[in-house]
Structures are given as structure tokens and as C-alpha cells.
Amino acid sequence: MLEVKELSVEIAGVQVLRELGFSLRAGVCTVLIGRNGAGKTTTLRAIMGLLLRQKGSIYLDGKPVHDLPSHARAELGIGYSPEDRRLIGEFSIEDNILLPALALNMSAGERKRRLEEVYELLPELRKLRQRPGGGVSGGQGKMVALGRALMVADKVLFLDEPFQGLAPALALEYARTLSKLREHRPDIALLVTESSPKLLDEIADETLQIERGVLTAA
Numbered sequence: 001m002l003e004v005k006e007l008s009v010e011i012a013g014v015q016v017l018r019e020l021g022f023s024l025r026a027g028v029c030t031v032l033i034g035r036n037g038a039g040k041t042t043t044l045r046a047i048m049g050l051l052l053r054q055k056g057s058i059y060l061d062g063k064p065v066h067d068l069p070s071h072a073r074a075e076l077g078i079g080y081s082p083e084d085r086r087l088i089g090e091f092s093i094e095d096n097i098l099l100p101a102l103a104l105n106m107s108a109g110e111r112k113r114r115l116e117e118v119y120e121l122l123p124e125l126r127k128l129r130q131r132p133g134g135g136v137s138g139g140q141g142k143m144v145a146l147g148r149a150l151m152v153a154d155k156v157l158f159l160d161e162p163f164q165g166l167a168p169a170l171a172l173e174y175a176r177t178l179s180k181l182r183e184h185r186p187d188i189a190l191l192v193t194e195s196s197p198k199l200l201d202e203i204a205d206e207t208l209q210i211e212r213g214v215l216t217a218a
């Protein structure tokens with residue numbers, strides 16, 4: 001599904017990722033574990049095309065995507081829920097969820113179908129849909145970011161530290177939502193980052209470990 005080969009990234013003269021290589025498969029939940037500053041977010045941003053890579057290649061279903069602009073990678077079905085959520089405070093929750101679909105010029109029918117699917121998976125978002133983006137809690141914001149990523153994640157879904165800062169009850173709910181998602185969309189390839197392996201024990205099919213920009217055996 002998604003294959004990353006020898007991916008290297010340098011930021012401000014510092015080598016942040018060194019020749020990462022891994023692949024994500026349909027229906028498999030891969031967990032990327034690493035401490036603060038290890039390179040988890042950089043890995044996701046580089047695959048999304050939000051950061052320039054120094055070297056390396058990225059293939060989606062065998063086709064190179066590493067030279068495509070970020071929106072084109074999203075259009076091919078890679079959804080990304082960033083760790084800092086990035087909701088637009090003045091937009092409603094529903095508009096925040098719809099944003100990537102609008103940016104990609106998705107047809108109105110398709111947009112409606114996907115939004116309905118998001119609301120089915122995350123019913124609490126339906127209740128919040130008219131609230132402004134700035135008017136939800138941190139935990140609720142994580143759910144919104146998940147919904148927004150799901151609008152485009154046809155094939156691959158990246159979740160950057162989804163459990164960070166969630167109270168235990170919300171973390172449990174989030175984990176349940178992920179299980180539901182996997183039942184509902186069994187062929188999605190999932191990559192979830194976390195700093196502690198324990199949180200994701202139950203949902204991980206495969207584990208990767210990153211240390212100072214290098215993948216090490218988990």
C-alpha cells in the first residue's frame with residue numbers, strides 16, 4: 001500500500017530523519033513509537049509532502065508520490081490528523097471537518113456521503129457540528145481532527161499522538177472509535193504514533209521504533 005524507502009530529512013542543517021524504510025499494508029495498524037524529538041511528526045509530515053525531503057522515495061500502491069504536492073497526496077487517499085489538531089476557531093466544527101474535502105474539490109454528493117460516514121463513526125461530532133472550532137475541548141478537538149482526516153483517508157490514515165493529553169475515559173473512547181473504524185473500513189492502512197508503547201498495545205498489529213531519526217528494532 002504505502003512504501004517508504006531511504007527517507008532522509010534535514011531541518012535547518014540538522015539531520016532529523018536518516019534513511020527510514022518501512023511499509024504500511026491495507027488492514028494493518030502500524031504503531032510508530034519514539035520519544036519526544038525522535039522524529040515521529042517529521043516522518044508523517046515528510047510523507048504528506050509538508051516538508052522537503054533530502055533523499056528517498058515514497059510509493060502509494062506502487063506509484064511514486066514523493067514529487068507530488070501535498071494536496072495531491074491527500075487526494076490519492078492519505079489522511080493526516082496532526083498532533084496539534086489545527087482547527088480553525090471561527091469555522092464551525094462541521095466546516096472544519098469538511099475543509100479538506102472542499103480544498104480537494106470533492107463533489108457535493110461524495111462530500112455528503114463521507115460526512116455522514118464520519119458522523120456514524122463519531123456520533124458526538126454530529127452533536128458538536130454547529131459549535132465554533134474554537135469552542136471545543138482538547139479531547140473533543142482530537143475527535144474533530146480524526147473526523148477531518150477521515151474525509152480524505154481512503155487508503156491511508158496517519159494519527160499523530162492521538163492519545164496525548166486525553167483523560168483516561170476519552171482515551172478509551174478514542175480507542176473504541178479506532179476499533180470501530182477498522183471494522184467499518186477494513187482495508188485502511190493505519191499509522192499511529194505514540195511516545196509510550198503501552199497505550200497502543202491493544203490496537204497495534206505491527207510496531208516500529210524511532211530513535212533520533214533512525215528506525216530501530218521494536
Ligand SMILES: Nc1ncnc2c1ncn2[C@@H]1O[C@H](COP(=O)(O)OP(=O)(O)OP(=O)(O)O)[C@@H](O)[C@H]1O
Nearest residue numbers: 011012016034035036037038039040041042043195
Ligand atoms: N522547524 C524545525 N526547526 C528545527 N528543528 C526542528 C523543526 N521541527 C522539528 N525539529 C527537530 O527535529 C527533531 C524531530 O522532531 P519531531 O517533531 O519529528 O519529533 P517527535 O518525535 O514528533 O516529537 P514529539 O513526541 O515531541 O512530538 C527534533 O529534534 C526537533 O527539534
Ligand SMILES: [Mg+2]
Nearest residue numbers: 040041042083
Ligand atoms: Mg511529534
